[in-house]
Amino acid sequence: xxxxxxxxxxxxxxxxxxxxxxxxxxxxxxxxxxxxxxxxxxxxxxxxxxxxxxxxxxxxxxxxxxxxxxxxxxxxxxxxxxxxxxxxxxxxxxxxxxxxxxxxxxxxxxxxxxxxxxxxxxxxxxxxxxxxxxxxxxxxxxxxxxxxxxxxxxxxxxxxxxxxxxxxxxxxxxxxxxxxxxxxx
Amino acid sequence: xxxxxxxxxxxxxxxxxxxxxxxxxxxxxxxxxxxxxxxxxxxxxxxxxxxxxxxxxxx
Numbered sequence: 001x002x003x004x005x006x007x008x009x010x011x012x013x014x015x016x017x018x019x020x021x022x023x024x025x026x027x028x029x030x031x032x033x034x035x036x037x038x039x040x041x042x043x044x045x046x047x048x049x050x051x052x053x054x055x056x057x058x059x060x061x062x063x064x065x066x067x068x069x070x071x072x073x074x075x076x077x078x079x080x081x082x083x084x085x086x087x088x089x090x091x092x093x094x095x096x097x098x099x100x101x102x103x104x105x106x107x108x109x110x111x112x113x114x115x116x117x118x119x120x121x122x123x124x125x126x127x128x129x130x131x132x133x134x135x136x137x138x139x140x141x142x143x144x145x146x147x148x149x150x151x152x153x154x155x156x157x158x159x160x161x162x163x164x165x166x167x168x169x170x171x172x173x174x175x176x177x178x179x180x181x182x183x184x185x
Numbered sequence: 186x187x188x189x190x191x192x193x194x195x196x197x198x199x200x201x202x203x204x205x206x207x208x209x210x211x212x213x214x215x216x217x218x219x220x221x222x223x224x225x226x227x228x229x230x231x232x233x234x235x236x237x238x239x240x241x242x243x244x
Binding site for chain 1: 227228229230231232233234235236237238239
């Protein structure tokens with residue numbers, strides 16, 4: 001079980017959980033018609049390093065003039081949280097037309113998932129006072145979000161922040177997943 | 186709140202002013218019949234496609 005922080009501060013923090021975050025799949029313009037396709041993720045967690053977010057916030061919103069924009073971020077990395085029950089059945093992306101792998105809940109694969117022994121996933125159980133069902137971060141589905149867009153969501157869509165230590169655990173596992181080496185069979 | 190309400194799969198904008206990408210406001214939520222549940226039950230991701238006319242020039 002993770003520990004969380006409920007207090008909402010102005011800046012984006014590593015470990016922040018937001019709800020209803022939009023991911024733009026594409027924007028296409030043809031013959032005067034513009035088409036935008038987006039996916040609404042019910043929950044995402046911020047993975048960008050907290051020091052980077054702190055420096056970006058200071059540079060972006062401080063009234064003090066800076067000599068350069070060296071610390072400015074272009075975007076924030078996030079990863080979706082899926083309902084663990086949907087992950088087991090492989091149906092968590094069914095509403096966007098994708099069928100995922102079945103993970104047997106009561107057998108070894110399900111236990112490995114809950115013990116965070118599957119590099120791709122991070123299983124989270126929230127404290128009793130946080131009414132979020134057991135959830136799974138899918139590191140393979142990370143995406144970037146405009147940081148000003150995310151900041152505007154803070155007021156209405158912020159849920160909670162994963163406390164230090166627990167968020168570092170997530171961050172380290174994410175980094176390990178990204179840096180894995182694929183060897184030939 | 187009707188928890189069964191979801192986003193419709195497609196919305197065709199009738200007015201190009203519906204889409205404003207210059208501001209970071211949520212560009213189109215007119216097709217939302219109901220917001221996501223507030224009980225923190227995690228539902229599934231949903232796709233929305235928006236179409237609108239492009240107009241030249243500026244206001």
